[in-house]
Amino acid sequence: MKYKQLGQTGVQVSELCFGTMSFGGDADEAESARMFSACRDAGINFFDCADGYGKGAAETILGKLIKGERDDLVITSKCFSPMRDDVNARGGNRRHILQAVEASLRRLGTDRLDVLFMHRWDATVPLEETLRALETLVADGKVLYLGASNYSAWQIAKGLGISERHGWPRFDVIEPMYSLVKRQAESEIFPLALAENLGVISYSAVGGGLLSGKYGKGTRPDSGRIMANPDYAKRYSEDWVFDVAEAFTEFARETGVHPVSLAVAWAAANPAVTCPIIGARNLEQLQPSLDSIKIDMTPDLHARIAALSRTPAPATDRLEDQL
Template identity: 40%
Template sequence: MNHRKLGKSGLLVSELCLGTMLFGGSTEEEEAIRMVHRFLDAGGNFIDTADVYTEGVSEQIVGKAIQGRRSEVVLATKAGIAVGPHPNDRGSTRKHLMDGVEASLRRLNTDYIDLFQLHVWDHETPLEETLRTLDDLVKAGKVRYVGCCNFLAWQLMKSLACSDAKDYVRFVSIQQQYSLVSREMDREHMSLCQEEQVGIIPWGPLGGGLLTGKYSSLEKPDAGRFSLGLSGEFDYQNKFTPKNFEIVQAVNEVARQTEKTPSQVALNWLLGKEGIVSPIIGANSFAQFEQNMGAAGWSLTPEQWSYLDDVSRLPSEYPARMQERFRRTW
């Protein structure tokens, strides 16, 4: 498996990141540990978890799985979403982040975290308090790099500017939803991240399963997450749109041409996208995991990649449209 630099750092991470949100839930411990070992044996080194995943059980399983191989792993976790009923059990305050790091270290059975990420933006805590805390955690050796997740573009830029002004540690990455059926990052995040050298780690790279070949019509499924009436990113109304099914059909067509699965095609498109570092692959089963691993080691043709890029592209919008029109050519 190939490796790529993570943002404006020298840290090398595998081109696929193993997501562990289901560890201890629909993925039982024995199968999860088997996935981790197979991932490492195949050259993967980037593993992502969070304190809220299966109420901390995911971190515990990851900690067990990497024992004896810790030096091989770039280990990422997160804090910020509520982990308990008390008022300070959430957010990006100095108290919660420091408590959260210590709790994650215990569950992971390690003495350092390679990439510590803010799970969400905190509207209540002063940004300077948060960034100073992250800087202190790096200086203390408990954390080596820091990143963020699910930020608006202005929130990311404000954070980078504050870090530069105060000489605090800087975000090297951002973890955001990004896929052929969710390209909202193209509006502002993508160009910002390329300008500021922030590595993009896409979550939901298969559109919650929409790009796996399981769905062929706009009709609401009888089973699976889209049948549950979930709100938010994986709401049926949000994902089952005529535009998205045009994209699904294109992915299926390219899958037939390449003799790959739709999942592998959708992931491989991401690997060819400028600015993308390492899409997060997760799986309910070892068979799904093995299929997703097959996204690496080959490439779409330029024509196939452009076909998928064109069919999934966002409509032309102001002010990007006007800037493109009057862009100076040198």
Template identity: 40%
Template sequence: MEYRRLGASGLKVPALSFGAGTFGGQGPLFGAWGTTDVREARRLVDICLDAGITLFDTADVYSGGASEEVLGEALKGRRDRALISTKAGLPTGDGPGDAGTSRARLIAACEAALRRLGTDHIDLFQLHAFDAGTPVEEVLSALDDLVRAGKVRYLGISNFSGWQAMKSLALAEKHGRARYVAHQVYYSLVGRDYEWELLPLGLDQGLGALVWSPLGWGRLTGRIGRGRPVPAGSRLHRTADYGPPVEDEHLYRVVDALEETARETGRAVPQIALNWLLQRPTVSSVIIGARNEEQLRQNLGAVGWSLTGEQMARLDAASARTAPYPYFPYQRQEGFARLNPPVVGAACPGDAAGTPVPVRTS
């Protein structure tokens, strides 16, 4: 397993991390994702740790906290071998204090997560969404207190827009608060919007990307393609409305390129889609999920090799979309591009030279 620095921090994370959204399995969305119990979770955690996957990601809204509870039980006796990332901020109830990132809510959410996870600290505590109703200074002050108290080691954000992230980073610097080092984002071969604003921001500000749904909300598994619509029993029928939309023709164009590359490499379609992400700028770790051992082991095959430049170019071309304003002039017009050269394809941030930091292999 390759390890990379998480943004501009000293924390080293594995190139692949494990998403515990399938743990617990309660509710219409998370129940469709998976219903992994503690026994099954322990087995998946065993496989991850043996393969060098040390970062496990969850959130308080995943199955109403059950995901955190199952993950905590699965890590008992080997907490020191793992990094735990969890998120807070989205609504967990109907009460006035059950949503957002106010000081009161963040402190309570952190304490509740620590209890469910059965640990005394959270390695990476992330805001699940921007809260427009709470002053950014209040949010940063509360998070800084949690870091100073030793309950949180590093801070991150998830699903922020560029201006929301930049305002937060600027105020953290101005007031000497603990700074965000990670941005958990949607990014895939069928969803490259991240590249238009958030990727340049990540490069400039040292925000490492933790990629969620790297297989395009289940579309890049190899089961869907031209002449092969979504299978009748696919969970995508139940969860598609929760995720980013993808036009059929665009999906088929990407899958065609993936399948051509699969024939050349002898690799599975999901492995190629994950490997492509691992070569993108700012990506610190790609979060993989699995409902069973077979899925997990297949995803582990995405590391230890690299697509060629020609194969990367093929996938880039198949998945390219015209950027929205104000980004498309920089994408399409030479004068604009001279002022802001494209960053896609640059080295991933890591050490001072901007390259990934390999620590060990396993």
């Protein structure tokens, strides 16, 4: 396992980050523990969580697992998601952010979060209010670094500008979706990250399972996130993504590599990506993602895989200016 600096923080993180969304849901406590141990054995020191994962269940399980080695780990969490039926138990306002972080710290059994992400953009709240609340948490030592998850490039840039103007801590890490079938981040988010030296931990490298080898033009598994979750079904509803999945699966077969390993390695090879987030429902499903670091993702191999998919539109219409 190699280690890389997370943006300009100076913190060294493993080249793979483990995402704990399955903890307390698809993976019970025992299976979560097995996956955590496998990650630690592989050298992973970076674990991504969120209060919205099982409405606190994932944080509670992760908190038990990190006891005894907390100082050796880089732990993230997120806030924004509805945590109770109460109308105010959600969002990017100061009231909810401060309450949510206190609750996350209790569940995780720690005195600080290494990175706190805003999980979503909140259009109902001035960004200044959100950032001021985050500044309070950093000043109090409860959060060390700030992050933005699922923000567009202009939203990240706006946040950076506000923080610079006020002298507040800025977003140091971002968490965008990125895979062979979801490449929009290449247009503006990744160039922004490189220009501003932001750490990037991308998620859904396997496209919600689409690139696992189980999907194709006329092929669907009996179960899986895309089949069971309406949000994922909508996210991957266009016919062309299944064409890509079939071509990618065939390419992986011809290459002699597990498609999951290849999908993770391809996402990790983008120069803007610090590390991709991997996840699984069980230990068996996790192994191919761990094996991704064994792949020599040469520029030629990366380009051949990229050619299987659609290149996203550039940020401007001046095609003659594109490198």
